[in-house]
Amino acid sequence: MVTEKEKIVFIVNPVSGTGKRDKALKIIREKLSDRYNYKIVTTKFAGEATEIVNAYHKQGYTKVIAVGGDGTVNEVAKAVAGTALEMGILPTGSGNGLARHLGIPMNITKAIKVINNGNVINIDNGVINNHVFFCTSGVGFDALIGNRFAEASTRGLSTYAKITTKEYFAFREQQYTIVANGETLERSAFMVTFANASQYGNNAFIAPQANASDGMMDIVIVKKFPLYIAPIFAVRMFTKLINGSKYVETIRAKEAILYRKEAGYVHYDGEPGSMGAELKVSIVHASVRIMVP
Numbered sequence: 247m248v249t250e251k252e253k254i255v256f257i258v259n260p261v262s263g264t265g266k267r268d269k270a271l272k273i274i275r276e277k278l279s280d281r282y283n284y285k286i287v288t289t290k291f292a293g294e295a296t297e298i299v300n301a302y303h304k305q306g307y308t309k310v311i312a313v314g315g316d317g318t319v320n321e322v323a324k325a326v327a328g329t330a331l332e333m334g335i336l337p338t339g340s341g342n343g344l345a346r347h348l349g350i351p352m353n354i355t356k357a358i359k360v361i362n363n364g365n366v367i368n369i370d371n372g373v374i375n376n377h378v379f380f381c382t383s384g385v386g387f388d389a390l391i392g393n394r395f396a397e398a399s400t401r402g403l404s405t406y407a408k409i410t411t412k413e414y415f416a417f418r419e420q421q422y423t424i425v426a427n428g429e430t431l432e433r434s435a436f437m438v439t440f441a442n443a444s445q446y447g448n449n450a451f452i453a454p455q456a457n458a459s460d461g462m463m464d465i466v467i468v469k470k471f472p473l474y475i476a477p478i479f480a481v482r483m484f485t486k487l488i489n490g491s492k493y494v495e496t497i498r499a500k501e502a503i504l505y506r507k508e509a510g511y512v513h514y515d516g517e518p519g520s521m522g523a524e525l526k527v528s529i530v531h532a533s534v535r536i537m538v539p
C-alpha cells in the first residue's frame with residue numbers, strides 16, 4: 247500500500263532577521279524528512295503569511311512552518327489558532343522570542359530535526375483588544391520605542407540605542423488602572439507587559455516563570471528606574487532574575503483590563519501599534535498546536 251505523504255508548507259519572510267534565509271532554504275531542501283511533501287512560499291507583503299496559511303489549509307496541507315521571526319510566527323499562528331493545523335518555526339528572525347521560549351534551536355539544521363520528529367504540544371495565545379499575540383504584548387516605554395524605531399529612517403542597533411536614550415530622558419511614568427483576579431490595582435509605571443511566553447526575544451526574559459501552556463499570563467509592571475540601574479536591569483533580564491528587582495511587580499491572571507489616561511502606543515509580539523485607552527487582555531488556552539523538541 248502506498249501511503250500519502252504529509253503536506254507541509256514553509257512560509258518564508260524575505261525581510262526578517264539578518265541573512266539566515268538562504269541557508270534555511272538550502273537546509274529545508276537537503277534535510278527535510280522525505281515523509282513530507284513540501285512547498286516553500288515567500289511572502290510578498292506584511293500580513294500575507296496569514297492568508298497563505300488559510301489558502302494551504304483549504305488545499306489539504308496539515309503542517310505550516312513559519313520561517314522568520316516573531317512577526318512571521320504571529321501571522322502564521324494567528325491562522326493556526328483554533329484549527330487542527332500543526333505549526334513549526336525555523337527561527338530566522340532577529341529576536342525569535344517564541345522559538346527560544348519553546349527551546350527550538352537557533353541552528354536551522356537542528357531546528358529542522360524538530361520538524362522531522364513532529365513532536366507537538368498545545369500552547370495558549372493572548373488577545374489584546376482585537377489583536378492576537380503569542381509571546382508578549384504591552385504598553386509604556388517599550389511600545390513607544392517600538393513605534394519610534396518603526397518610524398525611523400535608519401535601522402540597526404545604533405539607531406535603536408539613540409532612540410532609546412533620547413526617549414528615556416523625556417519619558418514620564420504613566421498612570422494605569424489594572425483590573426485582574428477581582429482586584430483593582432492603581433499603578434504608575436514605566437511599562438506594563440502581558441506575557442504569554444517568558445521573553446521578548448534574544449533571551450531577554452521579562453517573565454522568566456511564564457509558561458505558554460498553562461492558560462495564564464504574567465502581567466509585569468515595571469517602574470521607571472534611574473539610568474545607572476539600566477545595565478543591572480538588563481543583566482537581571484538576561485539571567486532570569488528580573489523578579490528580584492524592586493522596580494518589578496508581577497501578577498498572574500487569565501484575563502485583565504488595563505485603563506490608561508488616553509489612547510496610545512501598544513506592541514504585540516514586538517510589532518508596533520496604537521490602541522484606545524481601555525485594553526482588554528485575555529488568554530485563550532491550548533489554541534495552537536506547535537512542534538517542539
Ligand SMILES: Nc1ncnc2c1ncn2[C@@H]1O[C@H](COP(=O)(O)OP(=O)(O)OP(=O)(O)O)[C@@H](O)[C@H]1O
Pocket residue numbers: 259260261262263264289290291292293314315316317318319321338339340341342343447515516517
Ligand atoms: N514580503 C514582505 N515584505 C515586507 N514586510 C514583510 C514581508 N513579509 C513579512 N513582512 C513583515 O516583516 C516584519 C518583520 O518580520 P519578523 O518579525 O518575522 O522578523 P524580525 O523582526 O527580524 O524578527 P523578530 O520579530 O523575531 O525580532 C513583520 O511585521 C512581517 O509582517
